[in-house]
Amino acid sequence: MGELQDFADFVRRRSDPMLGSAWLLTGGDWALAEDLVQTALSEVWRHWDRVALMDAPEAYAHKAMVNTFLRWRGRRWSGEVASAELPDSARDTGGFGRVDTRDSLRRALRELTARQRAVIVLRYFEDRSEAETAHIMGCSVGTVKSQAAKAIARLRRMPGLADIPAGTGGAAA
Amino acid sequence: MNSDEQWLADLLKRAVPQPPRQLTHEEITVRHRPERSRKGWAMPALAAAAVLAIGVALGAAATRHPGSGVPNLQGASGPAPVSSPATPPATPTATPTCGSAVIDVAPSAPGDSVTVPDLEGQQLTAAGQALVQLGLDVRITTNHTSAVPAGTVTQQSPAPGMIVPRGATVMLYVSDGGRAAAPTFAPATGAVSGSGCGTSAPSVVPTGPASSSTAALGQVRVPSSIGMSQVQAEQSIIAAGFRVIVHEEEAPGNQAVPPGTVWKQDPAAATTVAPGTTITIAVQPMP
Numbered sequence: 001m002g003e004l005q006d007f008a009d010f011v012r013r014r015s016d017p018m019l020g021s022a023w024l025l026t027g028g029d030w031a032l033a034e035d036l037v038q039t040a041l042s043e044v045w046r047h048w049d050r051v052a053l054m055d056a057p058e059a060y061a062h063k064a065m066v067n068t069f070l071r072w073r074g075r076r077w078s079g080e081v082a083s084a085e086l087p088d089s090a091r092d093t094g095g096f097g098r099v100d101t102r103d104s105l106r107r108a109l110r111e112l113t114a115r116q117r118a119v120i121v122l123r124y125f126e127d128r129s130e131a132e133t134a135h136i137m138g139c140s141v142g143t144v145k146s147q148a149a150k151a152i153a154r155l156r157r158m159p160g161l162a163d164i165p166a167g168t169g170g171a172a173a
Numbered sequence: 174m175n176s177d178e179q180w181l182a183d184l185l186k187r188a189v190p191q192p193p194r195q196l197t198h199e200e201i202t203v204r205h206r207p208e209r210s211r212k213g214w215a216m217p218a219l220a221a222a223a224v225l226a227i228g229v230a231l232g233a234a235a236t237r238h239p240g241s242g243v244p245n246l247q248g249a250s251g252p253a254p255v256s257s258p259a260t261p262p263a264t265p266t267a268t269p270t271c272g273s274a275v276i277d278v279a280p281s282a283p284g285d286s287v288t289v290p291d292l293e294g295q296q297l298t299a300a301g302q303a304l305v306q307l308g309l310d311v312r313i314t315t316n317h318t319s320a321v322p323a324g325t326v327t328q329q330s331p332a333p334g335m336i337v338p339r340g341a342t343v344m345l346y347v348s349d350g351g352r353a354a355a356p357t358f359a360p361a362t363g364a365v366s367g368s369g370c371g372t373s374a375p376s377v378v379p380t381g382p383a384s385s386s387t388a389a390l391g392q393v394r395v396p397s398s399i400g401m402s403q404v405q406a407e408q409s410i411i412a413a414g415f416r417v418i419v420h421e422e423e424a425p426g427n428q429a430v431p432p433g434t435v436w437k438q439d440p441a442a443a444t445t446v447a448p449g450t451t452i453t454i455a456v457q458p459m460p
Contacts, residue, residue: 008198019192030193030411035312041201076196102412118305125180133406136296151179161184 024121028106040065063136104160116151200313291333308339316346317418323350397442403456406435422455430457
């Protein structure tokens with residue numbers, strides 16, 4: 001059953017990167033992130049005979065993930081409600097910078113709309129071009145630009161994030 | 174990229190933690206809905222696995238609930254197994270008991286409810302397929318144990334015999350066969366307090382010349398998760414940059430631990446370990 005073996009390899013290889021993106025998309029919730037990646041990968045498995053022949057099967061998988069996320073946004077998670085669930089313990093970190101950064105980021109992500117989150121994950125976490133991002137999200141390059149600009153402006157105003165300079169801070173470990 | 178974009182790119186890459194575990198293909202392929210299947214081998218295999226699973230479940234459920242009769246394992250309609258064992262599509266009449274809780278589900282629309290089969294001890298693939306065949310959704314969590322072979326269902330939620338709406342999610346806990354090289358539990362020592370909710374902040378401990386020479390640059394202190402809810406503990410452990418394995422285990426009888434609460438962890442709080450170390454927590458099972 002070489003087909004299943006190939007898929008197993010693919011899952012093993014893509015699990016970590018997809019979970020990382022899914023963590024950001026879901027506002028830092030591992031349970032939802034795993035659910036999202038599992039759902040996206042089952043979509044990949046459904047079309048595996050075709051996907052396996054693609055030049056970039058992982059791009060297809062990420063597209064499936066973002067589409068699933070955008071389709072589910074109203075039903076499974078919405079940006080604004082969840083921030084109250086964050087445990088206080090994660091905030092009281094006694095100066096462990098990375099945890100502070102991570103916690104601030106989770107709060108900030110939950111303030112963004114689902115589309116804004118998707119744009120920044122594709123553009124700045126996965127380093128995809130504007131054209132690629134537009135293709136994955138099924139929108140225009142102009143929309144990608146404007147959503148990214150709005151998201152950045154919003155994040156720049158977030159307390160706890162705005163004062164983190166690029167390339168420093170937080171990297172305690 | 175302008176400076177704001179660069180700032181965000183740096184921030185995102187730095188802040189995303191290492192995922193707590195790696196996904197496996199089994200947990201994806203068993204979610205594969207039979208009606209959408211285009212694989213030639215899938216349908217016969219699914220039907221066979223489901224019938225087998227249901228047969229086993231029937232036997233197990235009958236012995237487990239001698240007083241409540243054999244639970245109805247099938248809804249009256251929907252994607253039920255094609256060649257079912259000779260079970261009439263009766264509406265559930267008995268209210269099955271499950272532990273001490275009495276499930277009060279009015280089976281007004283029998284086509285919309287199904288009885289959860291007993292899947293413990295089965296292989297994940299067969300168990301997942303049986304659930305999908307019954308119209309139930311499956312979620313899988315890895316359970317770190319070497320007591321049973323990898324891929325075996327060790328626990329399930331809801332419990333066997335429960336009547337749930339079609340489309341409900343059944344959680345399967347699946348053994349990893351002890352594969353994740355996490356430390357095994359030492360017997361619990363000392364009293365476990367139920368109030369130790371405050372996470373001690375992980376702090377970077379400089380490795381002095383006296384400590385292990387194999388230690389890398391910095392080691393971190395393990396936070397305490399004793400007394401937290403499972404979700405709380407998972408979040409704080411992950412937020413502190415560790416990996417976590419959850420393990421359901423009953424606390425010894427002399428310890429009153431509320432269900433769903435962490436009562437044991439390994440390595441212990443305040444131990445210094447390498448960042449990203451896996452912390453195993455024991456959660457008191459639901460009754």
